[in-house]
Amino acid sequence: xLGTFGAGGVLIVVALALIAHxxxxxxxxxxKGHHVFYWGAVIGIVAASxxxxxxxxxxxxxxxxxTLTKQSETFGTVGPAAVAAFLVxxxxxxxxxxxxxxxxxxxxxxxxxxxxxxxxxxVGIVTSLIHTxxx
Numbered sequence: 026x027l028g029t030f031g032a033g034g035v036l037i038v039v040a041l042a043l044i045a046h047x048x049x050x051x052x053x054x055x056x057k058g059h060h061v062f063y064w065g066a067v068i069g070i071v072a073a074s075x076x077x078x079x080x081x082x083x084x085x086x087x088x089x090x091x092t093l094t095k096q097s098e099t100f101g102t103v104g105p106a107a108v109a110a111f112l113v114x115x116x117x118x119x120x121x122x123x124x125x126x127x128x129x130x131x132x133x134x135x136x137x138x139x140x141x142x143x144x145x146x147x148v149g150i151v152t153s154l155i156h157t158x159x160x
Contacts, residue, residue, distance in 0.1 A: 032071050032072070032074045035067070035071045035155070036068060036071055036072065039064055039067055039068055039071070040068075042064065043061065043064055043127070046061070046123075059116065059117060059121050059126055061121070061123055061126035061127050061130060062116045062117075062126040062127075062129055062130040062133070063130060064127075064130060065126060065127040065128070065129065065130020065131045065133070066130045066131070066133045066134055066151065067130075067151075067155060068082060068127075068130070068131050069082065069085065069086060069130065069131040069132065069133060069134040069135065070134045070148070070151060070152050070155050071155060072131075073134075074156070082131060084135070085128070085131045085132045085135065086131070086132040086133065086134055086135020086136045086137075086138075086139070087135045087139070089108070089112070089132040089135070089136060090105060090108050090132075090135065090136050090139050093107075093108045093111065094108060104140075105136070105139045105140040105141070106140045106141075106142070106144060108136055108139070108140065109136050109137050109139075109140035109144045112129055112132060112133060112136050112137075113133075115129055116129035116130070116133070133148075134148050134151075134152070
């Protein structure tokens with residue numbers, strides 16, 4: 026229908042939508058409230074299959090998860106599901122913020138996939154849909 030975007034093309038379009046939102050945009054306003062989180066998740070998913078310059082973006086979730094789970098001496102054992110719940114709580118329990126929601130969104134695919142179980146289902150579904158458009 027729209028042709029093939031490719032991973033880099035999707036990232037460019039999403040980045041343009043986020044820049045337009047941050048600057049006030051025009052009549053096209055694809056981002057409202059916590060939607061920055063979802064756009065960030067798209068960036069995190071697509072970046073994993075993008076070129077080498079953009080693949081590092083997808084490692085944000087892994088680094089975030091590793092940071093919290095390796096604090097077992099300080100807090101006690103912190104499992105991947107607790108990290109996923111923490112991330113979702115930070116994203117949605119507080120007032121929408123462009124930077125906070127973007128960072129949480131980019132980290133979400135990696136963190137939710139690592140948590141497995143019910144947490145990984147939305148990531149699997151969205152990843153399949155996005156990769157259908159990208160490829």
